[in-house]
Amino acid sequence: MSGLLLLLIVGRVCAQSLPPIFEKNTLAQKDSRVRQYLTPTRIVWMSDKAGGSIVDAQNLLRPGIGQADLVHRDFCKMISTADVQPGILLDFGREIQGGIQLVTDQPSDQRPIRVRIRFGESVSEAMSDIDTVQGATNDHAMRDFTVQVPWLGVMQVGNSGFRFARVDLVDPNRELQLKEVRAIFEYRDIPYLGSFKSNDERLNTIWNTGAYTVHLNMQEFLWDGIKRDRLVWVGDMHPEVTTINAVFGKNEVVAKSLDHARDITPLPGWMNGISAYSMWWVLIHRDLYKNQGDLEYLRKQQKYLVALLDLLMSKTSDNKEKLDGTRFLDWPSSENPKGIHAGLQAMMVMTLEAGSELCTILDEPGQAAKCRQVATQMKMYVPDANGSKQAAALMALAGMIPAEKANADVIAQGGCERFSTFYGYYMLQAKAKAGDYAGAMDCIRTYWGAMLDMGATTFWEDFDLAWTKNAAPITELVPDGKDDIHGDFGAYCYKKLRHSLCHGWASGPTSWLTEHVLGVSVVEPGGKTIRVQPHLGDLQWAEGTYPTPAGIVKIRHEKQANGSVKSTIDAPKGIKVLR
Template sequence: MHRIAILLSTLCCAVTLMAQPALPPVFAQTDAARMRADAITRFYLAPVRVMQSHGATRPEVLTRITNGQTELGRNGMCLLSNAEGDTASITLDYGRELHGGLRLTLGSSSRPEPSLVRIRFGESVQECMSDTRNTKPCVGYSTDDHAKRDIVVEIPRDGQMEIGNTGFRFVRIDLLRTGVTVAIKEAAAIFRYRDLPYVGSFSCSDSRLDSIWLTGAYTVQLCMQEFLWDGIKRDRLVWIGDMHPEVATINAVFGYSDVVPSSLDFACSEFPLPRWLNNIPAYSLWYLIIQHDWWMHHADRALLERHRDYITQLVDQIDLTVDSVGRFRANVFLDWPSSADKAGVRIGVQALTVWSMDAAAKLCRILGDSAREDKCRAVARRISSHIATPKKLRQAAALMVIAGCMDAGDMAERYMHGIDGFSTFYGYYMLEALAMAGRYDDAFDAISRYWGGMLDLGATTFWEDYDPAWGSNANRIDEIGDPARKNVHGDFGAYCYPGFRGSLCHGWASGPTAWLSRHVLGFEVVQPGCRTLRIRPHLGHLDWAEGSYPTPYGAVKVRHERTAGGHIKTTILAKPRGVKVITDR
């Protein structure tokens, strides 16, 4: 995984050094009004292996990258040939989750007319070999929701063609016309991603945690397309609640990126008040928390001023929504796995409101609006004086601890036992609550077993949903496997993501990346714009940990080592001018 990070960083630097594109002089300045530059970098990648082939000659040549130029003939190319009543096919593995499509470079075929093929993209190998049902999502079937991934198309001879725009790792090509031979010189994945250096870093004496940190970072990088998406296969939308763990990861890995302000701008214009963001009241609460987190890391005054009216009017709307006994008088939602526990979800949204009102009060103080700052404090008090405790819902209990409505130690004893009931989204806040209770070893165990469990099943990015029970007697996502066993992707899932509709690259699952930087490396932002950082490492079972954290002035880098006496020795390896670092050691 570290070699991939180095490769991506090198590619990013190379692209940055290239000359900025200029339009040909046939375009007038007035044409700029109907143009938009592409913020996304693209590369071509050959597959790493052929998973399956039938009716194919020389399929192995497709694992080599070529010059990509069409040439006459078929010399040395992969041939797909259909006999009568047969269907030639080939399934390719590109090694890891990608966002983009497929670029075919084709040689001569056995007929002058284009040839009909079926191309299926899959985040798992089973998905790219599955059937599509778009009427109603269900277990065992794929869908084309939000991105077309099952495509029947004619391909030319002696030409090139680009197909698809989705999230995938695997591609299957089926030749649909009988008695036809097509020649494929190259079947390269089109890899589309943001050109960003990994300013933040993490390594420690537990290589599994290293892989988890990097996987979370890569998951979010893929979701940083033109806007900050929830997932690259679906929904490819700006969901504000999903953005909170994504933004925490961006702050820990990449530092400032304009994808965050532009996504906040977009969401507020798409859902103007009095509508709730994404039509989910809780997501408007997350918006206020994101705004404060972004301020603390970047002191982005322009963004804050641009959103002044939205923030202050949203505070007024929340004040009117919370009644005199602290009840949130609107629809409540946290995440899908918690949705059956209506009472627990209502308590969780109350706690989230308290957290968001604390963030909003600080924003109003920065904006010089003392009246609304007081209003935020009053809303929080109304809720805190009446809030109950959930019977068993971990999501709600974690939010109560973060909001200061429940003792962290009591919460850990009562609710946090093992990884049953974790979710890829709210698992981040469960980890935060465990840290507040000082239960770092329990948090390490949860990260290793829950997020590491996805890695054990072939994940190269983290998933929209996961239950550790899925891995029992199931095929990995990167193996065709035994048909008598369950497929971990297609045979599970619920709510809005059953079967292959489930996203295997979902930014809300990246929480451990931010958590490891915050609690193991110990980076805590104390002053807006990262002017002051406090470093309080918690190594748990680790012998050492080392890494860096982005600030607007450059990266701060530290190393922590456990001494023979059991103490932690902290060394500041790099500190840019303009940043004050406070350590307890």
């Protein structure tokens, strides 16, 4: 298990059977997640530092047990008047998915007391109001609400993504005795089977952060965001699934989410209303089969897959894509229709080639040949990427243009400028195909690393390096003269505080570092044959593990004095390793 997660998880909760009373209740459904209760790590802000309306706030930093008692000590007292509503802002140390637990003591007034809870992925969000100025919302998950807490009892409430929580006493002329305020961390208790370490701690932290970002989104279904975008977005799943393959191996959440998207999208509909997202569904299944080798599961997709491929091929004319539905790659490229066309052309080629592979496996030779033929014909038409790094990356990966040219002419221009957290993964992949491993690693350190410099513990929905020039980190109140990197930026659907700071599609560097620096690629379905070809760049050493259905492959690379790389590989029995 990753050391990053061990910082959060100090115990394991065993799965329990349903009580006998529920055994015959077919409506009873077990949750595949567990809970951990987290004590705040610090007090960020209090409305009163003089001790008049907030007394002994440091008691909230004491480890709790979630139980009220009759000892009546070690609590924080919040006292309101007709004019004063005291509030306190707590930091739980890192982003989590879940809610909050409040344990109260025994003031003389036994009536329930109203408190306002505000969750925030940043300090500024937790200090915000729901308005149209800073963009704070309750979309997808309630993060700003008022509840009643009991006298001498426990209240558990909330279901959102957050790191910070602000608690305000709403009722006038009341005394609130808070014994504990703990975060309720909900997650899948699964081991980190894959790992990555090197002599560069920045890269190590980026790998772990990408893994943790996806882990938080592995709830009952695979979401893209734990605050906003708590939905199954199929295209967004592709980078997430590559991360899951590299870190967790096979997990039920992937198939559950892919099947959900299929079942709610009868053809000729497009998944999520976006034609590219139905293509990503095909590409995910190709990659999933390559990694897991689960033919039984793949056969369950056969009927839908063959029909979807027919639908896609019907949306071509004169070797060009003519896709309808929402035409979308990612948000930063959404105002470049020529770039979108080029990207969709490349996606059609990639999807039909993947479809041909899958149909061959599924004993559909006619469909496999048809897909292959249309893909070959579509490669004859090469549209202009129109300066889009997204489109250029896809065209390079589809083999429509030389990767070296795509990188030199478009992707490498301006360094990491005009990267995006979603399609940045495909830009990194294209740079690797061009042999520009050094440039890719520099962008990982610079672009994704800059989010860490701003206090991130998970990767964001979008990011622009320009935002950082005069910005305060998300962990502090924004001082005068500084930009609020959460509240002042963003665009499209993620303006200002609506912006998600935990988005699974941003995890690309995790699987990229495993694939290209550790050097692992799957050759035969189910990982029966893997290839290990490391590219250490400026690193002196790198080591890690890779999960396969047959077990974990252990790898270590060390750069020698003459520049060569010495590799030590320990693979389970039955796995062939190519170099």
